[in-house]
Amino acid sequence: MVRFQDVSLRYGAGPEILDRVSLDLAPGSFHFVIGASGAGKSSLLKMMYLANRPTSGRISLFGRDVASLSRHDAALLRRRIGVVFQDFRLLDHLSTLDNVALPLKVSGQRSDEIRKDVVELLTWVGLADHLDAKPATLSGGQQQRVAIARAVVSRPSLLLADEPTGNVDNRIAERLLYLFEELNKRGTTIVVATHNESLISRFNYPVIRLVRGEVRLEHAETLIRSSDMPARPPVEPGDRDTSLPVDGEPGSAG
Amino acid sequence: MLLRKSIVPLNSDATGRFLPWLVAVMVYLAALALVSAMAMGKIVTRWDHGLSGQITVQLPVSESDLSKAEIDTRRENVLKLLLQSPGVLSANHIGAVETAALLEPWLGRSSGFSELPLPDLIAVEIDQVEPPNTAVLTARLIEIVPGATIDDHQRWLGNLLNLARSIEIVAALVVLLVGLSAVIMVVFVTRMGLAVHYQIVELLHLIGAQDGYIAREFQGHSLKLGFFGGLVGVALAIVTIFGVGKLLGQADTALLPALTLQPLEWGILGALPFASALVAMLTARLTVLRTLSRIP
Numbered sequence: 001m002v003r004f005q006d007v008s009l010r011y012g013a014g015p016e017i018l019d020r021v022s023l024d025l026a027p028g029s030f031h032f033v034i035g036a037s038g039a040g041k042s043s044l045l046k047m048m049y050l051a052n053r054p055t056s057g058r059i060s061l062f063g064r065d066v067a068s069l070s071r072h073d074a075a076l077l078r079r080r081i082g083v084v085f086q087d088f089r090l091l092d093h094l095s096t097l098d099n100v101a102l103p104l105k106v107s108g109q110r111s112d113e114i115r116k117d118v119v120e121l122l123t124w125v126g127l128a129d130h131l132d133a134k135p136a137t138l139s140g141g142q143q144q145r146v147a148i149a150r151a152v153v154s155r156p157s158l159l160l161a162d163e164p165t166g167n168v169d170n171r172i173a174e175r176l177l178y179l180f181e182e183l184n185k186r187g188t189t190i191v192v193a194t195h196n197e198s199l200i201s202r203f204n205y206p207v208i209r210l211v212r213g214e215v216r217l218e219h220a221e222t223l224i225r226s227s228d229m230p231a232r233p234p235v236e237p238g239d240r241d242t243s244l245p246v247d248g249e250p251g252s253a254g
Numbered sequence: 255m256l257l258r259k260s261i262v263p264l265n266s267d268a269t270g271r272f273l274p275w276l277v278a279v280m281v282y283l284a285a286l287a288l289v290s291a292m293a294m295g296k297i298v299t300r301w302d303h304g305l306s307g308q309i310t311v312q313l314p315v316s317e318s319d320l321s322k323a324e325i326d327t328r329r330e331n332v333l334k335l336l337l338q339s340p341g342v343l344s345a346n347h348i349g350a351v352e353t354a355a356l357l358e359p360w361l362g363r364s365s366g367f368s369e370l371p372l373p374d375l376i377a378v379e380i381d382q383v384e385p386p387n388t389a390v391l392t393a394r395l396i397e398i399v400p401g402a403t404i405d406d407h408q409r410w411l412g413n414l415l416n417l418a419r420s421i422e423i424v425a426a427l428v429v430l431l432v433g434l435s436a437v438i439m440v441v442f443v444t445r446m447g448l449a450v451h452y453q454i455v456e457l458l459h460l461i462g463a464q465d466g467y468i469a470r471e472f473q474g475h476s477l478k479l480g481f482f483g484g485l486v487g488v489a490l491a492i493v494t495i496f497g498v499g500k501l502l503g504q505a506d507t508a509l510l511p512a513l514t515l516q517p518l519e520w521g522i523l524g525a526l527p528f529a530s531a532l533v534a535m536l537t538a539r540l541t542v543l544r545t546l547s548r549i550p
């Protein structure tokens with residue numbers, strides 16, 4: 001699904017952000033990317049969603065060499081990738097409905113189909129009552145859900161989330177990860193960049209640790225668990241809450 | 255609600271607000287340049303048609319005190335000579351009334367022509383395929399009437415044609431420069447729009463929008479602005495043309511042309527808003543595509 005072979009990245013004449021990174025993420029896998037600030041988490045994700053190209057090395061997505069993609073094919077490939085940006089990147093002048101509909105609209109879907117899908121998804125994330133609301137009128141938690149809804153509305157094969165839990169407390173962060181887990185069970189490959197190691201410890205997924213631009217794994221599928229990262233306690237089906245808090249609910253940010 | 259047509263809110267920002275007015279000025283100038291060229295072309299055509307195949311023989315009367323009978327005899331001799339000359343198809347005396355009519359464009363209707371020492375004029379129609387040798391003809395005429403001259407109009411007409419051609423070239427340059435200025439303006443406005451809305455453009459790019467999709471957001475906006483500006487410019491030009499036409503109509507001279515446009519010329523003027531819209535649209539599209547090509 002995602003393969004990096006000796007991938008290095010530097011911006012201009014600056015230092016190496018990523019230094020000969022190699023990793024291989026299988027379809028349907030779930031990975032965390034962790035590392036200190038500046039370790040290159042966002043840069044790694046940016047290369048996965050084709051916002052950055054490597055200085056050297058080779059990246060393959062969905063079995064296709066990224067370097068050989070035409071602009072047209074690169075755009076088609078991006079449609080198979082959902083991204084939850086760290087700063088959400090919602091368009092202030094568009095309603096919730098329009099924001100979530102964007103990926104479908106740019107891919108040329110019919111308006112009536114778009115509306116049906118988007119309303120259904122916004123209902124699922126608890127925003128059915130905010131279809132026409134502008135992002136500025138939503139809380140941080142609600143904006144996050146809009147961003148997630150936009151990332152998954154086109155049913156991407158690969159979902160990348162850059163610090164999605166950065167603006168919310170642990171309880172919402174945990175629910176968000178349960179939501180990602182649900183999507184993963186439906187076949188979506190998930191990569192979540194975070195610096196929240198305590199949260200990672202509660203979920204039993206492989207970890208890609210970045211230290212000074214290098215991946216501390218030879219095989220990304222290998223579960224890394226530091227000695228201070230306790231395994232997640234077993235979760236009973238009844239305890240699992242994949243719904244995100246609705247507006248005004250304690251704990252929602254913003 | 256969804257399905258609003260434009261994602262990039264170009265209508266609500268100030269980047270393109272001044273563009274229609276600048277386009278209007280440009281189209282106004284282009285329209286006037288075109289009309290000037292067309293009017294000049296018409297004058298030349300009219301004079302060219304009127305004067306080709308003709309020469310005029312002038313017999314001076316001011317320098318000799320001749321009686322009317324002598325003048326008539328002299329003219330008859332000249333007419334006879336002309337009609338016998340090879341290459342001359344016909345020769346007709348231009349009477350006093352016709353001479354006055356010819357002078358009217360220069361001197362107006364109110365001048366007292368009878369007091370002027372007007373030359374005796376003979377209009378000669380010549381064979382355009384085998385025209386007479388005017389130098390030889392002049393020499394023979396001078397033998398009969400000292401001081402007689404032949405005006406074959408060619409030098410005068412040639413200068414006029416050169417003038418007309420110069421005006422047409424200047425008009426074409428004006429249209430070209432105006433078009434170039436419009437293109438540069440649209441490039442700047444589009445770049446400004448791209449800079450202001452870069453985050454939206456980048457987001458669209460990252461969620462899989464093709465470059466052409468993003469370009470359509472900008473080109474549609476420029477098309478509207480270019481068309482509106484073009485309409486205003488042409489409307490102002492039409493008002494100016496009517497105004498100038500009215501002034502020319504009031505002038506007491508027939509030398510200046512009547513500023514009336516033919517259907518084709520109206521068509522050209524009417525096409526200007528479409529041309530400005532098309533130029534604006536294509537420029538915006540190419541600018542966006544070029545800018546996007548720098549995004550990986």
